[in-house]
Structure formats: structure tokens, C-alpha cells
Amino acid sequence: MGPQALAGKITSQMTLSEKADAIEEHMMHELDRIVTKSVFSHLTDGRVDMEGGAALQAKYSGKLFNMGPDPRLPPMPEKPTLIDYFRARFASTNHLLQSAALARKNGHNEKVVMACLLHDIAVVSFIRCDHGYWGAQMIEPYVDEEVSWAVRMHQALRFFPDESVGYGYPDLYRKYFGDDYQPEPYIVEEYKRARNHKHYMTARLICVNDIYAFDPNAKVNLDDFVDIIGRNFRQPKEGLGWDNSPSAHMWRTIMWPTRFL
Ligand SMILES: [Fe+2]
Ligand SMILES: [Fe+2]
Numbered sequence: 001m002g003p004q005a006l007a008g009k010i011t012s013q014m015t016l017s018e019k020a021d022a023i024e025e026h027m028m029h030e031l032d033r034i035v036t037k038s039v040f041s042h043l044t045d046g047r048v049d050m051e052g053g054a055a056l057q058a059k060y061s062g063k064l065f066n067m068g069p070d071p072r073l074p075p076m077p078e079k080p081t082l083i084d085y086f087r088a089r090f091a092s093t094n095h096l097l098q099s100a101a102l103a104r105k106n107g108h109n110e111k112v113v114m115a116c117l118l119h120d121i122a123v124v125s126f127i128r129c130d131h132g133y134w135g136a137q138m139i140e141p142y143v144d145e146e147v148s149w150a151v152r153m154h155q156a157l158r159f160f161p162d163e164s165v166g167y168g169y170p171d172l173y174r175k176y177f178g179d180d181y182q183p184e185p186y187i188v189e190e191y192k193r194a195r196n197h198k199h200y201m202t203a204r205l206i207c208v209n210d211i212y213a214f215d216p217n218a219k220v221n222l223d224d225f226v227d228i229i230g231r232n233f234r235q236p237k238e239g240l241g242w243d244n245s246p247s248a249h250m251w252r253t254i255m256w257p258t259r260f261l
Helices: 001-010 016-030 038-045 053-057 084-088 092-107 110-118 120-125 131-141 145-157 172-175 186-195 200-209 222-234 248-255
Strands: none
Touching: 001 084, 001 120, 053 145, 084 248, 092 120, 092 200, 092 222, 110 145, 110 200, 110 222, 120 131, 120 145, 131 145, 131 248, 145 186, 186 200
């Protein structure tokens, strides 16, 4: 089915989301396999919904379900490394690279630089909500406990000033969440617990070096951090996602997000 067939399916009476669905359905017909959306994708579109296997096979008759890579996404090597995920799965790496570059310029040690480099990987690859917790779980098997703890806790610490290091409540958050936004009680409790932890300052330094004002002209390059990654990230020999770590499934899901089951 070519572009003309698609044009015939889209009418001016359709709503935007109906048009999007029609385009998506058209694209699906062009694929060899049926790629599926998880319930979570629908939830984030504001719908509690899923399409069952039988209904989908009826819609795309004669086709099997995708159980491997999604042909629409950039290919990943057989044994992917963290750097492959940076290049082929992270939607944006500038914020991470700029934060890590700032931490390095400020003279912080490699664990702090590494924590800055990874602090928002959940946001850029997977999920925004509770991104500190997801990000920490993704990296926990592969980094020093100080690094993953700091990534987890930066989520709570961001909302609380620490004058001792010159960290104030970010102006950006006033702009994003309004003047009267108060962090939820679980975040407040997490902050209190973090305050007395031995790695408090590592998590705090993520906030200090977090780039809230994005600089479009800053020149940052992942190549500048390959050494630090090599020394601070235990790359599994089987490939990130194919190892038997407690978070391997998270990496696999990011690698093959439309696998049927
Ligand atoms: Fe963050
Ligand atoms: Fe950040």
C-alpha cells in the first residue's frame, strides 16, 4: 500500500488522533511483523487500553508478531554496550553530557562525573516519572553503589536547597511546576533520609552540576567520556541486556520495546 492508499484513508473530518492512528495503521501494514504497544504506552496517551493478540492478527492478516528488534528503530549490535545505548536508544544525550562536563570542569572525582553522566538516563530512554529510581535500578549492577545511590536520590534532593554548596531551588521548577508546588510526602521523607547518608554529597553534586539552563552552543561529545565509562561501568561481556543481572530485562526492553511478550 503506497502513499495514495494512505491519503484515501485520511479525511478532513478525522480528529488529530484518528489521523495519527490511521498513519500508524498504514505503517504497520508495511512491516513484515506486527509490532505491539504495551499498555503503558496507551496509559501515557491517557487511555487504559490494550489490543489482544487475536484482534491484532485479524487486523493484519497473515502476519506474525514481532519477537525481536523493531525494524523502525536504529539497529543495535549483538552485544550492546552502554555507549551503544547512548548512541542508538537515548533520545537526547546533551543534558547528560553537559552536566558531566560541568562536573569534570568543577574538578569533581570520577564517581561524581559518572553519576552526572547517568543521572537522567531513565528520562532519555524510558520514563520520566520517578526517573531517579528507575535510572538507579538500571545501572545498579554495573556501577559503584555510590553512583547508583546518588542517581536515585538526586530526584528528591533537587527540590531542597543546600546553601553549603550554593544550591538553591531551581528557577526552572517555578516555571515548570508553579510557585506553590510542594514535593509529595514520599519525596520529603526520602530527602530527610538522604540528608544523613554517607553518600549525600555525591547526590547533592548531581543537583549542583545538573544543567537547568540548556546551552544549545555547548560542544559536548560522548567520546570525551569513554575512558570514564570504561573505568566506572562494568560492561557485561554478554552485552548489556543479555547478561543475567537484576536489571538486564530493563535494558532488553529499551533495546526491543515492541517485542510481543
Ligand atoms: Fe533528574
Ligand atoms: Fe538533570
